[in-house]
Amino acid sequence: MPDKFPESSEFHTLRIIPPAGLHYSTDLLRKMCDIWEKHGSGLIALHGQSGDIMLQGCSSENVQKAFDELNEIGFDLGGAGPALRTSMNCVGHARCEQSCYDEVRTHRTVINGFLDEMHRPALPYKFKFKFSGCPNDCVNAIHRADFAVIGTWRDDIQVDQQEVQNYVAKVGRKYMIDVVITHCPTRALSLNDDDTLEIDNKSCVRCMHCINVMTKALSPGKDRGAMVLIGGKRSLKVGDFLGSVIVPFMKLETDEDFEKLKDFCETVIDFFAENALEHERIGETIDRIGLANFLEGIGVEVDPNMVNHPRTSSYARMDDWDQEVEKWRARKAEAASASEAAE
Template structure:
C-alpha cells in the first residue's frame, strides 16, 4: 500500500510581510490522501525562559485546534513552539489569531536568524551571572528584520546561557551563542575542617562522602586546586571556570567572582560533516561585559553578519566560513584582536605568518642590498 510521504520546502509559504516562520510541507500523493495534501508547520516565538501561564497555553491550543491539526511540539531544538499541520488558506488567519488573541509572533526559519533562546536565568537560578532573559528579549526586538526575512547564506542560531553550565546547549548550536562567566577569580573562603591529611573528606548535599583529593583536586582540568595544610588553595591564574569543583561540592561556600559578563562563541558546524569530522564551538571573544542596551555585542554581530553575507557560500554556516578562510581572516574582518583562548592548543603550530606591513621593507626588498649584509 502506497501511503505517500510529506516533503518539506522551507518558506514556500508564509504570512503577509514575513519571509520565514512557516515551513511548507505537502503530500506527494494528494489524490490518495487529500486530508494532508498541505501540512505546513508554523514556528512560534517562545517567551524567554519558556515561561507560560495555563491561560496562554490554552489559547494557543484552541487557536491551533481551529486552524490546524491540533498537534504541537514543545519545543523544537531552536526553542520555538512547533505547530504541526495546517493548510495554506489557514496560515494567515492562524497568524492573526495568535498575534491578537495570544500576543505571540512567528519565529525564524530558513536562512535567517533563528529564534533566540535563553535559560531561566536569574529568575530561578542562584548561579546566574547575567540576566539572560533580558538579553534575549532585547536582541529579539532589535533584530526583527533578520529574524523574519531570510537574507543570509544559511541559518544562524543564537542562545544565551546565564551560567557556565551551558544549560541551554549553547555549545552545540550552529551559529553564534553566548554563555555567562565571571571575569575575575573564583571566590573561596572554604577551609577543610581539621583536614591535616591529603585525603580530607567532606560531605556533599546528597550526603555522599567526597574524597577531596580524588574527586576535586586531582580531577581539576588545569590543576588550579590544591590542598595546602588545612585549607584548599585555588591558583586563580590557571582557573578556566570549568565548574567541576562547584558541581562536586554545591554547598562549598565558593562561587563566581566579581565582574560578570559573557564569552562569545562561534560554532564550527556543530554536527558531523564528512570531511572535517565532528565540530563544536570556538571562542571568538573571551569576555564582554553585558550591560543594557548591549551595544558592544550588537556591533560585533553586525560586523560578523556583514562579512558572512559577503564571503559565505550557499548553505555555509559562519563556523564553516571561519574554517575555510581561517581564524586570522575572521578576526581581522570583525575587528577582534587575536587571543590564545581562541584556539584549543596555543603554541602547537611553530610557524609564524607575518603580514606585509609587519615586515621591514615589506615583500619588495632589494635582494642585492640584503646580500651585502647577509652573504649566501
C-alpha cells in the same frame, strides 16, 4: 496519500518564537492550544533544537488565520530556511545561582534587533544565536549556535571555607580528592591540611566542575560577564564544530554594553551575508578562509584566549604574530597563483 489521509494533503508547520527562558503561564498555554485546535491539527512540538514552538499540521488557508490570532496574544513568527533562526536562552538569571549575566534581556535585545533577518530570509544559510548563563551551557550553545553568548567571570571563584570544611567532613578527604581535586582539568585545586581549599585562579579555565559539585561552598566570581564564541554547528559539509572564542570577556549590564553587543552581532551577520557561500554555516566560512582573515574581517584583535589549548601547545606564541600572518598570506597567494598557472 491524500485519498487515504485527507488531512495530510496540506500539513504546514508554523514556527513560533517562544518566550525567552521558555517560561509560560498556564493561561497563555491554554490560549495557544485553543487557537491551534481551531485552525490546525492540535499537534505541538515543544521545543525544536532552536527553541521554536512547532505547530505542526495546518492547511494553507488557515496559516494566516492561526498566525494572526497567535500574534494577538503576543507571539511572533520564528525563523526557517536561510535566515536568522529562533533563539534560545537557559533559565539562568530567573532561577539559577550560576548565572553570570541577564540571558533573558540579552536574548530579547539581540533577537528584537534582528527580526527582519528572521522574517525575510536573505542570508546564505541559517544563523543561530544561543545564550547560556555560565559554562555549564545548558542550551548547548557552544556546539549548536553560530553565535554563542556564554556567561563567565574574570576574578576569583568565591569560596566559603566553612562550607568546604563541612563538605569534607561529610564526604571524607579521599572522596574530596578523587572527585573534586583531581578532576580539575588544569590542576588548579589543592586541599589544605585543615580541609580548606586552595584555588590557583589564574589556572582555572572556568569548566564549572568544582562549582557544580560543591554548590554551597563555591560560586562563580563577582566580576561577571559573558564571552562570545562563533562557528559552532552540527554536521553539514565539514563535520561538527565547536564555537571558537572570539570575545573572551564582555560586561553585559548597562544599556551601552547591550548596544555594543548588538553592534558586534550586526558586524558578524553582515560579514556572514557578504562572504559565506550558499548553504555554508559561518563555522565553515571561518574554516575556509582562516580564523586570522575572519578576525580581520570583523575588526577583532587576535587574543591568546582564542588558542584552543594554550597550556598544552608549545607552539602558541604571540610575538611576531602579525609577520607570521603576512607570511601565511603570501604562501597562500603563491599557492593560488601556482595552481592557476597549472590550470
